[in-house]
Amino acid sequence: MATLSVTRPKKSRTLTAVMALYLLYTLVPLAWLVINATKTQASLFSTSGLSFGGPFALFDNIAQTFTYNNGIFFRWLGNTLLYVVVGAGGATILATAAGYGLAKYRFPGRRAVFAVVLGAVAVPATALAVPTFLMFSKLGLTNTPLAIIIPSLISPFGLYLIWVYAADAIPDELLEAARIDGAGEFRIFLTVTLRQLVPGIVTVALFTVVQTWNNYFLPLIMLSEPKWYPLTVGLNQWSAQANGAGAQPIFNLVLTGSLLTIIPLVLAFLLMQRFWQSGLSAGSVKQ
Numbered sequence: 260m261a262t263l264s265v266t267r268p269k270k271s272r273t274l275t276a277v278m279a280l281y282l283l284y285t286l287v288p289l290a291w292l293v294i295n296a297t298k299t300q301a302s303l304f305s306t307s308g309l310s311f312g313g314p315f316a317l318f319d320n321i322a323q324t325f326t327y328n329n330g331i332f333f334r335w336l337g338n339t340l341l342y343v344v345v346g347a348g349g350a351t352i353l354a355t356a357a358g359y360g361l362a363k364y365r366f367p368g369r370r371a372v373f374a375v376v377l378g379a380v381a382v383p384a385t386a387l388a389v390p391t392f393l394m395f396s397k398l399g400l401t402n403t404p405l406a407i408i409i410p411s412l413i414s415p416f417g418l419y420l421i422w423v424y425a426a427d428a429i430p431d432e433l434l435e436a437a438r439i440d441g442a443g444e445f446r447i448f449l450t451v452t453l454r455q456l457v458p459g460i461v462t463v464a465l466f467t468v469v470q471t472w473n474n475y476f477l478p479l480i481m482l483s484e485p486k487w488y489p490l491t492v493g494l495n496q497w498s499a500q501a502n503g504a505g506a507q508p509i510f511n512l513v514l515t516g517s518l519l520t521i522i523p524l525v526l527a528f529l530l531m532q533r534f535w536q537s538g539l540s541a542g543s544v545k546q
Contacts, residue, residue: 294311298313299314303510303514321515327509334486335488342489347472350414351417355421358421358422359448359456362423363429376418380415384470385476395481407474410477411467424459425452428455428459437451458534465527468527474489497512
């Protein structure tokens with residue numbers, strides 16, 4: 260009886276060195292942020308950026324961040340959560356429904372839609388920011404939350420990812436069996452296919468959440484009132500206070516606010532890594 264032997268891949272010193280450099284390049288900025296968030300404004304520029312110095316002021320900085328300027332940081336955090344929940348959540352739902360429909364249904368113009376989606380993936384969001392601002396200005400929607408939420412609902416990359424995942428993960432025979440049992444198309448989508456699409460949906464949700472959470476240029480040109488700012492634009496406003504006459508630098512609060520801003524994203528990736536890793540690898544192996 261023939262036995263199947265599995266050959267272990269050889270270790271590559273060059274690849275290991277490259278990955279070590281990449282890991283160092285990735286972690287050094289994060290370490291710099293964590294270290295400097297523990298310093299006071301006075302000790303921030305009197306000590307090395309990658310070494311602790313002076314009094315440990317992390318908890319004082321956190322308290323000042325949440326109370327500075329009448330607690331505007333809380334307002335910016337709430338705005339960011341609103342944009343992420345409604346914008347990224349809506350984008351995930353729309354991408355799931357549209358990607359599944361394109362993958363499993365045949366209709367005239369399907370190839371044209373495929374070409375448009377691929378073209379939209381290649382267009383950077385910053386290139387569309389100014390035309391989007393002019394259009395929303397005509398509609399009178401600038402300086403409102405809708406100016407951030409509505410553009411965030413569109414995710415061509417998420418639609419394409421769900422399309423590819425649905426074509427591979429949901430066999431046509433499963434849909435035919437459900438139809439023979441008398442289930443309608445909407446019921447099939449809700450009760451049969453959504454469970455199969457969970458890894459792809461989680462992957463798309465993470466991408467859209469990160470994109471919306473880090474969105475900077477669109478809110479910068481759409482919003483003029485600080486009460487509607489997300490965290491990215493608000494922290495940049497705090498950083499800009501260090502310039503001009505009567506400047507009041509608060510870089511320690513900017514760094515602490517930046518550290519607090521990335522914590523939810525890190526937790527989301529750690530908690531959902533099992534789903535999005537399987538979603539990204541879907542279709543990589545031929546059956």
